[in-house]
Amino acid sequence: MTRIWNEAGFVNDDPWVIETEETKAGNNEKPILPLDAFLEKAKAGESGLGVLIKPADNVKELAPYLDRIALAAVSFPAFSDGRSFSHASILRERLGYQGEIRAVGDVLIDPIPLMLRVGINSFAVTNPVALKRLEEGRLPGIDKHYQPTARPSQNPHSYSWRRVS
Amino acid sequence: MYRYDEFDHAFVAGRVAQFRDQVERRLAGEIAEDAFRPLRLMNGVYLQLHAYMLRIAIPYGTLNSRQMRMLAHIARKYDRGYGHFTTRQNIQFNWPRLEDTPDILADLASVEMHSIQTSGNCIRNVTADHFAGAAADEAADPRPYAEILRQWSSVHPEFVFLPRKFKIAVTGADYDRAAIQVHDIGLHLKKNDKGEIGFDVYVGGGQGRTPMVAKKIRDFLPEEDLLSYITAIMRVYNLYGRRDNKFKARIKILVHEMGAERLSAEVEAEFNELKNGELKLPEADVEKIRSYFALPDLPERPEGWANLAAWKKADPEFARWVDQNVKPHKHPDYGMVTISLKPIGGIPGDASDSQMDLIADLAEEYAFDEIRISHEQNVIFPHVALADLEALYRALKPANLSTANNNLITDIIACPGLDYCALANARSIPVAQEISNRFRSHERQAEIGELKIKISGCINACGHHHVGHIGLLGVEKKGAELYQITLGGSADNETSVGEIIGRGFEPEKVTDAVEVVVDTYLGLRLSPQETFLEAYRRVGPQPFKEALYGGASAEAA
Numbered sequence: 001m002t003r004i005w006n007e008a009g010f011v012n013d014d015p016w017v018i019e020t021e022e023t024k025a026g027n028n029e030k031p032i033l034p035l036d037a038f039l040e041k042a043k044a045g046e047s048g049l050g051v052l053i054k055p056a057d058n059v060k061e062l063a064p065y066l067d068r069i070a071l072a073a074v075s076f077p078a079f080s081d082g083r084s085f086s087h088a089s090i091l092r093e094r095l096g097y098q099g100e101i102r103a104v105g106d107v108l109i110d111p112i113p114l115m116l117r118v119g120i121n122s123f124a125v126t127n128p129v130a131l132k133r134l135e136e137g138r139l140p141g142i143d144k145h146y147q148p149t150a151r152p153s154q155n156p157h158s159y160s161w162r163r164v165s
Numbered sequence: 166m167y168r169y170d171e172f173d174h175a176f177v178a179g180r181v182a183q184f185r186d187q188v189e190r191r192l193a194g195e196i197a198e199d200a201f202r203p204l205r206l207m208n209g210v211y212l213q214l215h216a217y218m219l220r221i222a223i224p225y226g227t228l229n230s231r232q233m234r235m236l237a238h239i240a241r242k243y244d245r246g247y248g249h250f251t252t253r254q255n256i257q258f259n260w261p262r263l264e265d266t267p268d269i270l271a272d273l274a275s276v277e278m279h280s281i282q283t284s285g286n287c288i289r290n291v292t293a294d295h296f297a298g299a300a301a302d303e304a305a306d307p308r309p310y311a312e313i314l315r316q317w318s319s320v321h322p323e324f325v326f327l328p329r330k331f332k333i334a335v336t337g338a339d340y341d342r343a344a345i346q347v348h349d350i351g352l353h354l355k356k357n358d359k360g361e362i363g364f365d366v367y368v369g370g371g372q373g374r375t376p377m378v379a380k381k382i383r384d385f386l387p388e389e390d391l392l393s394y395i396t397a398i399m400r401v402y403n404l405y406g407r408r409d410n411k412f413k414a415r416i417k418i419l420v421h422e423m424g425a426e427r428l429s430a431e432v433e434a435e436f437n438e439l440k441n442g443e444l445k446l447p448e449a450d451v452e453k454i455r456s457y458f459a460l461p462d463l464p465e466r467p468e469g470w471a472n473l474a475a476w477k478k479a480d481p482e483f484a485r486w487v488d489q490n491v492k493p494h495k496h497p498d499y500g501m502v503t504i505s506l507k508p509i510g511g512i513p514g515d516a517s518d519s520q521m522d523l524i525a526d527l528a529e530e531y532a533f534d535e536i537r538i539s540h541e542q543n544v545i546f547p548h549v550a551l552a553d554l555e556a557l558y559r560a561l562k563p564a565n566l567s568t569a570n571n572n573l574i575t576d577i578i579a580c581p582g583l584d585y586c587a588l589a590n591a592r593s594i595p596v597a598q599e600i601s602n603r604f605r606s607h608e609r610q611a612e613i614g615e616l617k618i619k620i621s622g623c624i625n626a627c628g629h630h631h632v633g634h635i636g637l638l639g640v641e642k643k644g645a646e647l648y649q650i651t652l653g654g655s656a657d658n659e660t661s662v663g664e665i666i667g668r669g670f671e672p673e674k675v676t677d678a679v680e681v682v683v684d685t686y687l688g689l690r691l692s693p694q695e696t697f698l699e700a701y702r703r704v705g706p707q708p709f710k711e712a713l714y715g716g717a718s719a720e721a722a
Binding site: 055081082086087108111114118127140142143144146147148149156158160161162 | 172195200298444597
């Protein structure tokens with residue numbers, strides 16, 4: 001079963017659904033739209049929308065419509081497909097998007113600390129080991145970093161490129 | 166050389182703890198091998214044919230005696246008493262147990278070493294000219310920049326799941342000894358008229374099944390923009406590099422398919438967004454890193470000149486070693502010494518624990534505690550007084566470390582091949598050994614002159630066969646090993662990919678074929694000064710084809 005996690009803990013009443021042929025958003029649920037569908041609705045003036053950024057999408061197309069987004073989901077169809085790390089970085093750093101960015105797809109425990117650093121702040125988790133570790137509050141990250149990233153962090157009075165969290 | 170500060174120590178300790186936890190979860194069956202694989206790879210742990218293999222980073226090939234002694238200790242305690250220095254200035258241990266690897270990493274951390282990102286689809290160990298800081302032809306020492314890149318790339322969250330591995334090499338010398346044009350990114354440091362440092366940036370070189378020479382996409386990138394510009398390249402590659410086929414996933418394919426101009430335009434656009442941000446390098450930080458790499462205080466030792474002449478006269482073997490393995494240092498009383506890991510008939514790049522210990526002792530005694538590993542799989546002492554050469558030589562000789570063959574035909578690069586590697590199609594080591602034995606006579610090697618043989622046991626080209634003057638590629642055909650010969654490759658300033666000369670040779674015939682190539686060269690060169698590579702570039706493949714195959718057709722195997 002998929003559960004939504006963020007740094008405050010698990011979220012119980014999350015309304016977002018990635019629509020597929022079989023799954024449609026029901027009552028009290030909201031669809032996460034493919035990029036094209038999102039752009040269409042946003043251009044038509046709708047807001048409070050969910051959008052799904054797939055690895056091959058160009059996240060910069062969201063630039064004019066940031067205020068229409070309630071949830072930006074970035075997709076990891078396989079944990080080894082790292083394109084969404086760049087999508088999240090660009091969304092935060094370049095476009096200045098402040099809202100929720102959710103990792104969806106093959107979300108495993110070990111990459112979560114890395115995802116947090118590029119500005120992803122919400123996680124749709126299915127993997128049982130990942131769920132167990134998150135329940136226990138055990139994230140495997142390191143609190144010393146050698147590069148600035150989208151997530152705000154302090155320079156430890158050291159070389160300009162270093163950060164601590 | 167660079168010394169860890171508290172931050173580095175804490176980071177590496179954190180990484181060891183993280184990996185220990187991952188290994189425990191793997192051994193407990195909590196992580197599937199599939200998900201564990203990228204985690205162990207990013208800590209240098211491979212699964213090979215017979216066992217796990219651990220690849221340890223030697224950043225830009227520089228280490229001190231304490232670190233070398235630790236490598237000897239690891240060889241003794243956790244392995245079978247030896248290690249293998251690689252073409253990426255790393256060392257590999259071939260027989261560690263998975264459950265021991267966290268302890269090995271903890272031992273390494275105690276001497277400021279690690280194995281982070283020595284494998285996996287991430288930014289690998291940054292390599293550099295092995296004569297950095299000592300060479301006479303150098304504009305600036307590339308190692309401070311390699312160190313900055315090492316730090317910046319360590320566990321970079323955006324770039325740990327790239328389409329494929331990513332290799333960066335840096336040189337600061339006129340003559341390229343770091344093979345920068347066959348790397349994903351090659352950086353050539355230069356100094357302008359005002360004394361400022363900048364980088365010529367090359368992108369998209371590589372070997373493997375589609376060898377390509379890199380394209381220069383930037384002249385004299387200012388020093389302060391180094392991290393912004395490299396980030397821009399990485400981001401473009403991460404987003405647009407192919408992921409549908411691992412054989413087409415390196416950045417060289419992206420450069421090829423997009424064209425260097427379009428790629429460069431994408432990189433520049435990204436760079437323009439990044440360049441005035443947090444990644445800009447402050448001069449004070451560069452200066453501080455640079456201070457770690459200051460030339461040791463080298464006392465005047467002019468007595469070495471006369472001594473050396475006398476010693477050489479008295480001992481022709483010593484003279485040969487000096488002539489072949491010692492290169493001029495920027496200080497006239499000193500030399501740069503190559504300690505050959507290519508004994509006649511030996512395994513290229515292998516060193517035993519006792520050899521490593523001896524090298525460590527001698528580095529302390531004669532070489533200001535500085536050791537380098539070259540991508541040609543030899544050990545370098547970059548700073549040795551001419552006055553100390555004789556004593557150094559005497560100490561190396563009983564350990565079989567005084568082979569006078571640097572850049573000669575027996576100074577062979579070879580990958581581990583089918584003796585160890587799960588990817589290999591053919592053996593590399595026995596071929597290297599047989600060629601080495603065949604050409605063992607020093608007189609004959611000297612007559613042949615500079616000739617680089619490079620051997621890979623599969624198309625991944627870890628043995629750099631594409632850029633060997635003579636390259637040998639092991640392939641598998643109908644269940645048997647076969648060796649293709651390429652000629653005319655080179656990885657220096659005029660980088661070129663060797664041409665396949667014709668159908669391959671069986672293992673028992675390949676040494677004969679190499680000998681035919683060599684004899685053909687000796688017969689056609691204009692003078693003993695014309696090297697094999699120069700001669701090949703002048704005459705082309707035809708005379709070699711005829712010598713190898715006669716009139717018969719020589720279609721590629």
